[in-house]
Amino acid sequence: MKEVLRRYGPGLTAAIVALCAFWVVMLIVLPQLLMIDFSLRPSLPPAKLGGPEDVYTARNYVTLWNNTIHRSIFLQTIWASTLVTAITFAVCYPVAYFMAQVARPKSLPLLILLLVIPFWINELLRTFAWYIILAFNGPLNLALVWLGLLDQPVRLLGSPAGVIVGMVYVYILFMVFPLYNAIESLDRNQIEAARDLGSGWLRIHRRIVIPHAKPGIAVGCIMTFMLAAGSYAVPALLGGPSSRWFTEIIYNWFFEGGNWNQGAAYAFILLVLCVGFILLMMRIFKVGLTDVAK
Amino acid sequence: MSQDIELDHVTMRFGALTAVSDVHLTIPAGEFFSFLGPSGCGKTTILRMISGFMEPTSGVIRIGGKDMSGIGPNKRPTALIFQNLALFPLMTVAENIGFGLEVRGIASADRRRRVKELLDLVALPDTADKKVTELSGGQRQRIAIARALAVEPAVLLLDEPLSALDLKLRQHMRSELRDIQKRTGVTFIYITHDQGEALTMSDRIGVMSRGVLCQVGDGRSIYDDPASAFVASFVGETNRFTGRVIAAAGGRAAIDTPAGKMVGRNPRDLREGDEAILFVRPERMQPADGAADHNIVESPVSHQEFEGAFVNVFLEPVQGRTIVVQTTNADTGNSNGSGTPWQPGTTARITFRPEDAVVLPQSEDVS
Amino acid sequence: MTADRIRSSLVTAYMVLFFGYLFLPLIIMTAATFNTSRFPTVAPWMGFTLDWFTVLWNDRAMWTALWTSFLIGVGVIVLAVPIGLSAALLLYRLHSKARTVLYAVMVSPLLTPGVIIGISTLVFWDRWLDVKGGIFLTVIAQSSFIAAYAMLLFMARLQRFDLTLEEAALDLGASHLQVFRRITLPYLMPAILSAAFIAFLQSFENYNTTIFVRGLDTTLTVYIASKVRTGLTPAVNALSVIMIGLTILGAFIYEIARRRDAARQESVKRRAIQADMALAGAE
DSSP states (O other): OHHHHHHHHHHHHHHHHHHHHIIIIIIIIHHHHHHHHHHTSOOOOGGGTTSTTOOOOOHHHHHHHHOHHHHHHHHHHHHHHHHHHHHHHHHHHHHHHIIIIISOTTTHHHHHHHHHHHHHSOHHHHHHHHHHHHSTTSHHHHHHHHTTSOSSOOOOTTSHHHHHHHHHHHHTHHHHHHHHHHHHTSOHHHHHHHHHTTOOHHHHIIIIIHHHTHHHHHHHHHHHHHHHHTOOHHHHHHOOGGGOOHHHHHHHHHHTSOOHHHHHHHHHHHHHHHHHHHHHHHHHHTOOHHHHTO | OOOOEEEEEEEEEETTEEEEEEEEEEEOTTOEEEEEOOTTSSHHHHHHHHHTSSOOSEEEEEETTEEOTTOOGGGSSEEEEOTTOOOOTTSBHHHHHHHHHHHTTOOHHHHHHHHHHHHHHTTOTTOTTSBGGGSOHHHHHHHHHHHHHHTOOSEEEEESTTTTSOHHHHHHHHHHHHHHHHHHOOEEEEEESOHHHHHHHOSEEEEEETTEEEEEEOHHHHHHSOSSHHHHHHSSOOEEEEEEEEEEETTEEEEEETTEEEEEEOTTOOOTTOEEEEEEOGGGOEEOOSOOSSSEEEEEEEEEEEOSSEEEEEEEEETTEEEEEEEEGGGGOSTTOTTSTTOTTSEEEEEOOGGGEEEEEGGGOOO | OHHHHHHHHHHHHHHHHHHHHHHHHHHHHHHHHTBOOSSOOSSSOOOBOOHHHHHHHTOHHHHHHHHHHHHHHHHHHHHHHHHHHHHHHHHHHOOSHHHHHHHHHHHHHHHSOHHHHHHHHHIIIIIITOOOSSHHHHHHHHHHHHHHHHHHHHHHHHHTOOHHHHHHHHHTTOOHHHHIIIIIHHHHHHHHHHHHHHHHHHHHTOOTTHHHHOTTOOOHHHHHHHHHHSSOOHHHHHHHHHHHHHHHHHHHHHHHHHHHHHHHHHHHHHHHHHHHHHHHHHO
């Protein structure tokens, strides 16, 4: 800290420290801590705050366990998010591999540009684009009927399938880039050498490429899962009664149920889920925190 | 107005490491003083303490008699020429030179005038509006000096400024710097590991090793009267003979070495039984004629190195050290040295006068 | 090798399919804007029209939402960019364990789901500081993670900053404020512009966090989402198309600016080396 003072002088250092402190304390740490604190208190009208009923309780958390609907939605969210992650990975891996190892260096900037452009577009708008496609009389249904794969249009909107497909579309780029970066750092000669020694392409991927790309896979999966589990827009637009998402329940606690404490508890559960997933991925892929920090 | 600098028992410690140890020295106003030493000897640290980027762990630095403790680099009457010059890349030459004046609120007309004066001083009159990135290394060097002189410092500090230049340029810049110093009269404190630079440019030199100021003096006294084994071997080329003192009297000491008895000056007043090294410069060695019981070295000639005006003759190692004799071109005769005592393969017999050699304690040897 | 040939053509086909998959929904959505059908779709095609743009133009609620989004975006720039800059400057000089911890805390909002950020901000500021949801709170909530983006941008730029330039300026007598204004800030200016641009964009398109802290105000994204559920017409498409068009334009400008800046750095470096070689010989 003395070094900072020496470099910037007292006035500037004070300004810098003040801004950082404001950010860290008022915008990051306190909100999180107090959300947790809030989640442990019962929901009370203003008059009763600070009174005898204002005690710490785990009641809000127990609610999730007891409420079968909420519980099943929570589990469904986890399951669907995992599915989204897996599908996204499967779809992205060939693309990332192609760009990292197979594509000619000349065409690479163009390919990256083509990937980056949709990435800049708003998540909501891209979800909306799928909304149109998945509509009952929309292009997808019509195409499938026309191809003879369906007898009549299927209600895709409002189904879990619709939500999952939409999420894959929206979050796909968060998987491509980490994968691409990881695979790109692999020395092409290793693959050549393996092929030279007679290894089939499946083994090459399994034994050489994937182990090398582990940090990228971990990052991609973490980002995709967290975005999916914490997504609000996609299930709100593409989902329906049979495919409700956990975030929707949280939202309802705040703005329809009026029980912020309950909502805070559910939110914290979601946070724990995400952190847990991060730790799980780090354990499975044996990557450290520094690798994940991009 | 140039001022003198006082380093009053200055020490700098970084945790367990002592970078500068009890340096006590006064540099009078107007002097060109160099700190000479190998990397890591503490000379850069001293420079940063004088300029104000570091505060000494103990001791006081005074400039013009005024205690500089706690005074930041922007308030000291010093200007520093950085090793990488640190010219502002987004500014032109004129803006760089005028920067110190600008931050002091000097009007732009006055600034322009001063910039022009300085550019004339460093012989770069037409570069005012060029971007510094368009200049060569030597030109950038001079702009850095002009920029520092613009703020009329009492002391100019130079951090190995010539190390990035090639040989010819370096030699040219040496005389330039000396010239500028004489004309402006500013106290120059120069740090370098190149003894040639230190010897040619400085009024006085401070030789440093591992944070300690080993010797301070002008070039000749450092060269001819080294105060320690380190100074003797660091500055210039030298031959050395290691042994134990067997006699000491009248300012002379005799040591017994595997190569024979050697006698030299005894400035450190060594006694019988002390471990010592005798140093003698290659150019002080001569062919031996006649017999003597001391200061005789016999060894076969290994090869010669032709350096233009003089020739270095290398003899086979004595006590593990190659002996070097420096002699003029004339004395080595024609190109293969035939007909002289320096023919490769023949055994040379050389000697030197005791007053040309110096006996110093072995304990201060750091090689 | 025919097996190889088959495989490589399969891969190429896959790549084409993939990029098609990425762009097709956007193309369809754009096409639907021009279809006279009341429900946005491309089939059945009922005739080309630009009417929906007119409908959009006349939609007062849309303009209000646009203005709200704009205000919030500007607010986020004003708050997040200085914060990000301060954090980068601070971390740049710290070298202790404290630095790693601080860095982790500052980057954590980027890894936190948007809804959590919105919720925690709402609970803290509403219940503890009595600041209700609205434009101000939205700026606060969004800034908490957008400042982290800004910080990362600044840290990258500071990496290549020559510290001795600041020292030289100090040594020449400049006060700390002067050093900052004349040396550090000009160097950081490209990063400041980048950060402001990114901050605005991130703020403009944010939804998950905004819905919790918006109070009674409506941003453009909130407006679109609500229209999709109630009262969906191709006017919404029109709005989306315009937004996408502007985004792509913005992306292009940003990329081109970035590439030009990188190229300029390269040529400056090259010219300096050439000057050295040419003039050193002449001396």
